[in-house]
Amino acid sequence: MSIAAQDDSNSDRGVRIGIAVVERDGCILVGIRGPDQVLPGLHEFPGGKCHPGETPEDCTARECLEETGLSIEIVDLLYQTSHDYPHGRVELHFFHCRVRDDRGGPLLGNFTWVQTSQLDALQFPEANRPVVEKLLRPEA
Numbered sequence: 001m002s003i004a005a006q007d008d009s010n011s012d013r014g015v016r017i018g019i020a021v022v023e024r025d026g027c028i029l030v031g032i033r034g035p036d037q038v039l040p041g042l043h044e045f046p047g048g049k050c051h052p053g054e055t056p057e058d059c060t061a062r063e064c065l066e067e068t069g070l071s072i073e074i075v076d077l078l079y080q081t082s083h084d085y086p087h088g089r090v091e092l093h094f095f096h097c098r099v100r101d102d103r104g105g106p107l108l109g110n111f112t113w114v115q116t117s118q119l120d121a122l123q124f125p126e127a128n129r130p131v132v133e134k135l136l137r138p139e140a
């Protein structure tokens with residue numbers, strides 16, 4: 001059975017999370033985690049916990065729309081890992097995404113477009129490191 005078809009949104013690999021790495025014109029969509037969230041103040045890609053029965057892909061598109069107002073489509077799986085944070089274990093699915101319907105309106109929340117080459121200067125959660133590396137050095 002594929003990971004996407006499983007229905008255990010909280011397995012021993014951790015709480016399943018879908019994350020959107022949305023790329024447009026050499027930029028990536030980035031926000032800052034709020035004071036009431038875990039890992040407050042760190043930068044983040046849009047994303048969140050999968051609902052029961054929801055695939056990581058569907059979760060990623062839903063969370064991105066809810067958090068940023070942008071409708072996206074999944075391009076491919078960029079990176080997948082389980083990570084132990086002090087707040088618990090998460091199974092992270094990072095998807096490379098593109099904008100589906102760019103109406104050019106304002107983004108919701110504190111999300112902005114950041115040049116891919118500038119990602120290194122931002123502070124992301126620990127588990128994002130390999131993803132940022134891949135974005136900075138796609139040929140490696």
Ligand SMILES: Nc1nc2c([nH]c(=O)n2[C@@H]2O[C@H](COP(=O)(O)OP(=O)(O)OP(=O)(O)O)[C@@H](O)[C@H]2O)c(=O)[nH]1
Binds near residue numbers: 017019037046
């Ligand atoms: N959204 C997001 N979460 C990330 C990233 N990297 C990373 O390790 N995470 C982790 O993935 C988990 C996502 O949880 P969340 O709290 O944002 O999810 P949510 O919005 O569904 O939760 P909530 O509605 O309960 O606040 C957290 O443990 C967070 O630390 C990232 O780039 N974006």
